[in-house]
Amino acid sequence: MAPKRVTSDEIARRVDASGLASRGVARAGGGADLPHGVATLALVGFAGARGWGAFAASPEAHDGAPDPLDRWSRRVIGALADALGARAFFPFGGPPHWPFQRWALAAGGVHPSPLGLLIDDVFGLWHSYRGALGFADAIAAPAARASRSPCEDCRGRPCLSACPVGAFTGEGFDAKACRSWLSGGQGGDCLTGGCLARRACPVGAEHRQGAEQAAFHLRAFARAGRGRTWPLASARRA
Numbered sequence: 001m002a003p004k005r006v007t008s009d010e011i012a013r014r015v016d017a018s019g020l021a022s023r024g025v026a027r028a029g030g031g032a033d034l035p036h037g038v039a040t041l042a043l044v045g046f047a048g049a050r051g052w053g054a055f056a057a058s059p060e061a062h063d064g065a066p067d068p069l070d071r072w073s074r075r076v077i078g079a080l081a082d083a084l085g086a087r088a089f090f091p092f093g094g095p096p097h098w099p100f101q102r103w104a105l106a107a108g109g110v111h112p113s114p115l116g117l118l119i120d121d122v123f124g125l126w127h128s129y130r131g132a133l134g135f136a137d138a139i140a141a142p143a144a145r146a147s148r149s150p151c152e153d154c155r156g157r158p159c160l161s162a163c164p165v166g167a168f169t170g171e172g173f174d175a176k177a178c179r180s181w182l183s184g185g186q187g188g189d190c191l192t193g194g195c196l197a198r199r200a201c202p203v204g205a206e207h208r209q210g211a212e213q214a215a216f217h218l219r220a221f222a223r224a225g226r227g228r229t230w231p232l233a234s235a236r237r238a
Contacts, residue, residue: 019054024107048207108144124204
């Protein structure tokens, strides 16, 4: 007997049960440059507060070892892949460095923003991608969500003027300047409440990260690697 084919409803149900959020589906032939042998790619991540609670309650969040969120993502999304007969892909730990931003754009509902992050028409800048599930079969799923970028009608683009060190220019992100500010004793508001530029965006404000989540991400960024300037075309993750 042939194995039962996975449905989009089952994928969504299992992702929801894991504590994560379904973040759209990209298909082969849709300009998404999917990995070889993958016909359907289901993106998985955080959407607003969805996902953070599951991580915060996990062993990885409390064991004191490096990279707790990445390790949790590998465990949870890897288990989803095993249960669904899929391959797991992640936006960290490369090479290979998978093009998650292109995949997200192909899945729909998000657009480039002046900060270089993708903006979601519902969640604003308060979303991210923790991994993806790749299926060999073409799985029937709702069509990619068509939407118009909320940035097109934004007056004044406050996100570009809110950063105290001008790390966002509209053409790139000065990571070195941002890290210097955060580590120099002046970035307390950013470290406890989240990136000021991100917080200045009015889209999806009701989905803003809580203080614990914001502090986790900003402190992880401040510790990571040597500062450099990233062009907006780079595939950064939140």
